[in-house]
Amino acid sequence: MEVETFRQHLESWLDDHAAELAPAFPGAGTLDQQMTQLAKVKRRLFDAGWMQWGWPERAGGTGGSSLLRAVLGEAVTERDLVQPGYFSMTEVLAPTVVDFASPELAAAFLPRILSGDEMWCQGFSEPDTGSDLSSLSCRATPDRDDWIVSGQKLWTSLAQHSRRCVLLTRTGTPESRHRGITAFFVDMDTPGITVRPFSIISGDDEFAEVYFDGVRIPADRMLGTVDGGWNVAMSLLPYERSSCFWHRTAYLRGRLTALIEQVEPDPHTETVVGEAFVALYALRARSHRTQHRLAAGHELGAETSVDKVLVAAAEQRLFDAARELLPAGTIELAADPEALRWRDSFLYSRAATIYGGTAEIQRNIIAKRLLHLGDDV
Amino acid sequence: MDGSLVDDAERDLLIATVAQGLASRRGGDGYDVLVELGWHDMLAAEPHTATAVVFDALGRANVRSSCLADVIATALGHEPGVAVMLPAYGTAVAPGVRGAAEGRQVIVAGLALASTVGAPTVLVACTDGQAVLVRTTDLRLEAVSGIDPSLGLRVVSGRAEPVGEPAPAPWSAAVDIARVALGHEITGACRTMLDLACDHARGRMQFGRSIASFQAVRHKLAEVLVAVEAAEAALDAAHHTPSPVTAALAKVLAGRAASAAAVHCQQVLAGIGFTREHELHRFLLRTIALDGLFGSARSLTRELGAGLLADRTVPRVIDL
Numbered sequence A: 001m002e003v004e005t006f007r008q009h010l011e012s013w014l015d016d017h018a019a020e021l022a023p024a025f026p027g028a029g030t031l032d033q034q035m036t037q038l039a040k041v042k043r044r045l046f047d048a049g050w051m052q053w054g055w056p057e058r059a060g061g062t063g064g065s066s067l068l069r070a071v072l073g074e075a076v077t078e079r080d081l082v083q084p085g086y087f088s089m090t091e092v093l094a095p096t097v098v099d100f101a102s103p104e105l106a107a108a109f110l111p112r113i114l115s116g117d118e119m120w121c122q123g124f125s126e127p128d129t130g131s132d133l134s135s136l137s138c139r140a141t142p143d144r145d146d147w148i149v150s151g152q153k154l155w156t157s158l159a160q161h162s163r164r165c166v167l168l169t170r171t172g173t174p175e176s177r178h179r180g181i182t183a184f185f186v187d188m189d190t191p192g193i194t195v196r197p198f199s200i201i202s203g204d205d206e207f208a209e210v211y212f213d214g215v216r217i218p219a220d221r222m223l224g225t226v227d228g229g230w231n232v233a234m235s236l237l238p239y240e241r242s243s244c245f246w247h248r249t250a251y252l253r254g255r256l257t258a259l260i261e262q263v264e265p266d267p268h269t270e271t272v273v274g275e276a277f278v279a280l281y282a283l284r285a286r287s288h289r290t291q292h293r294l295a296a297g298h299e300l301g302a303e304t305s306v307d308k309v310l311v312a313a314a315e316q317r318l319f320d321a322a323r324e325l326l327p328a329g330t331i332e333l334a335a336d337p338e339a340l341r342w343r344d345s346f347l348y349s350r351a352a353t354i355y356g357g358t359a360e361i362q363r364n365i366i367a368k369r370l371l372h373l374g375d376d377v
Numbered sequence B: 001m002d003g004s005l006v007d008d009a010e011r012d013l014l015i016a017t018v019a020q021g022l023a024s025r026r027g028g029d030g031y032d033v034l035v036e037l038g039w040h041d042m043l044a045a046e047p048h049t050a051t052a053v054v055f056d057a058l059g060r061a062n063v064r065s066s067c068l069a070d071v072i073a074t075a076l077g078h079e080p081g082v083a084v085m086l087p088a089y090g091t092a093v094a095p096g097v098r099g100a101a102e103g104r105q106v107i108v109a110g111l112a113l114a115s116t117v118g119a120p121t122v123l124v125a126c127t128d129g130q131a132v133l134v135r136t137t138d139l140r141l142e143a144v145s146g147i148d149p150s151l152g153l154r155v156v157s158g159r160a161e162p163v164g165e166p167a168p169a170p171w172s173a174a175v176d177i178a179r180v181a182l183g184h185e186i187t188g189a190c191r192t193m194l195d196l197a198c199d200h201a202r203g204r205m206q207f208g209r210s211i212a213s214f215q216a217v218r219h220k221l222a223e224v225l226v227a228v229e230a231a232e233a234a235l236d237a238a239h240h241t242p243s244p245v246t247a248a249l250a251k252v253l254a255g256r257a258a259s260a261a262a263v264h265c266q267q268v269l270a271g272i273g274f275t276r277e278h279e280l281h282r283f284l285l286r287t288i289a290l291d292g293l294f295g296s297a298r299s300l301t302r303e304l305g306a307g308l309l310a311d312r313t314v315p316r317v318i319d320l
Ligand SMILES: Cc1cc2nc3c(=O)[nH]c(=O)nc-3n(C[C@H](O)[C@H](O)[C@H](O)COP(=O)(O)OP(=O)(O)OC[C@H]3O[C@@H](n4cnc5c(N)ncnc54)[C@H](O)[C@@H]3O)c2cc1C
Pocket: A121, A122, A123, A124, A125, A126, A129, A130, A131, A132, A154, A155, A156, A157, A351, A354, A355, A356, A357, A358, A359, A360, A361, A364
C-alpha cells in the first residue's frame, strides 16, 4: 500500500466514522476515560483493518511499510481521538516482542495490543536503577522449565491497566551488569505480582510500583536468550524514539494551533510562537528522516538520541510558550476542561527530559557513540 | 559532474571530488574550480544535488564563490554566469525599484558578490516582479571589510539604465533557493567547527587527562551535533518538499546550528579558539556574516511566527 493512498483512505474512513470515534468527555478526560477511549478507538481501527498495516504478516499484521504506522498515529492524534503517549505504547513495546518472542508468541499477542484488547507495560526501572539500567536487580532464577522472579519495578507507566509486561530481570551475578540480564514477556495476572499505582505530578495515577514475589514465568515467555536481555532493551529504546515521535509531532502541532488561536500578534508573541514552531519543525524534519530509515530496514541505534533531544526541546519550548502567552491564570488557576488540559500537558512536558533516557544520558550517548569522544570520567 | 546523480555512491564520489578541488582554496575563491568540475551543467541537470553538495563543501572548506549568483540567476530564468544583485543585509527584499517614467531607471540598493566587480552588467530583481540587467559602471560598489573580509561582499547603490527589456522574474523562488543554498554553506561550516573542536578535545590534556573526558565539554559538543543534524534534516526537507516555509525553516535551523557551534566550539577551544592562529575563526566569522543574507535566523523566526498568527493555523509542512 502506498503511503499517500493509505493516508487518503484512512482520512476518509476517519471522516465517515468521526461520530462514533469521538471521545465522550470534554478536554483531556480522566485517566480511566482515556483508557476506555483508547481501547474503543483501537478496536474500531483494528476491525476496519487499519491497525494491522505496517506489522509483519507472520505476527498477525497485514505487512507494508512501517511508515503506515506513523501515518496512522499522526492521523488519530491530529483528530484528538487518543492521548498520543498511550496510543504510542504499542510502538514502544510491540516491535520488541515481534523481534524477540517466539513466532507463536508474537502471533498470539500482537493482535491483542493492536486491537486495544490489552495494554502492555515496560518493567525496566527499579528503585535503585534509573539511568544506569545495567545495574538492575529484580532477580529471575531458573526452576525446571520455569523462571521464578522476585524484586521490584518502579515508574512502570500504566501497569494497573496492563495485561502484559516486558520485564528485565537479573539472571547473572550482580557484577555481571549488562551481560547478566534476561527479558521476559509476563502476564500481569500471574500470582505474586502486586501493582501499586501512584500519581504523577499532574495528579493522574499514571505510574506504578510493581512487586514480584516468587512469580513463576514459563521459559517460553523469554524474549531473546538467557543473559541476552541487554540486547532486547537496547533494541527497544530506538523504537521508543521512532514512530512515537512522529505521532508526538502531530500532538504538539495540535497544541500549538490551540495556542495561537488565543494569542494576539505583536513582535514578542511572534517571536515566541516562531521559536516554538521552529523547535517543533526541527523534530519533525529529523523524525521524517528516522521514519524513512526505519522503513528502509536500517537498524536504529544511537543516532535516535538526537531525536530524543529534539523532542524534549520541542515539547518544553511549546509549553513554556503556552504558559507565557495564554491568558493569565489559564495554567495556574482555571478549572475548565480546556484549561486543565493545558495544565496537564504543561506539567507532562517536564518529563520529556526524563523518560526514555534523560537529557544528560542522551548527550552522553551522542558524545561517545556519535562524536567518538571516548569515555567520560 | 553532469547526468543523473541518483545513487549514494555517486553522491559520495561527487562530495569527495568537490572537497578535494576546494581544499587548496581555503579563505579564497573556488568558483573556477567548481566551474571546471562542471558546476553549471550539474546545476541545470540536478539542481538539488548540485546545490546541496557544492554549498555544503564551500562551507566546510571556507571557500567563497559566485555560486549563489548562479542559483539566483537560474531561479530568475537566466543562465548561470551572470552577476546578480543580492538584497540588502538582513533582508530578502528585491534589490531594485523601477522608476515609473519612460526610460525606467532602476534604483538599486543591496549587496553583490566579489565577482560583480568587473562584470559588464548585473541582474537586478525589482520589487515589481520584473528583473532587468543594468550596467555595472552605473553603480557604486564599495568593498565591505566587515566581520569576514574574505567573503568579498560589496555594498551596491545607484541609479542605472536598464540594458535590454525587463522580464518577469519569480523573486520569491530565488529567495527560497538562496536560503537553502546558504543553509548548506552555513551547516557545512558548522561541521568543520565541530570537527575542529572534537579533534581539539581529544588531543588536549588537562588535569592529567583528555578534556574530551569531561562531561561539561562532551555535552557542549553533543549540543552542537544535535543542532547540526536538525539543520541538515531541515535542508533535506527543503529539497524533498520545496516551499517558502521549508526554505525559511532550513535557513533558521542552519543559523541556530551556527550559533550553537560558535558558542560551544569556541568555548571548548578556549584560548586558542579566540585567536586567528586557529582555523576556527574563519568558519565562525563566515557563519556570522552569512546569517544576515536573505534574512537572519532571528528575523525569519519572527516572520514564521507572524505567519502562523496571521493564518491561525500551523501547517504540517512535510509529510511522510
Ligand atoms: C513520564 C515517565 C514515564 C516513565 N515510564 C517508565 C516505564 O514505563 N517503565 C520504566 O521502566 N521506566 C519508566 N520511567 C522511568 C525513566 O526511565 C527513569 O526515570 C529514567 O531512566 C531516569 O532514571 P531516574 O529517574 O532513576 O533518575 P537517575 O538515573 O537517578 O538520574 C537523576 C539525575 O542524574 C542524572 N544522571 C544520572 N546518571 C548520569 C550520568 N551518567 N551522567 C550525567 N547525568 C547523570 C540524570 O540525568 C538525572 O538528571 C518513566 C519516567 C517518566 C518521567
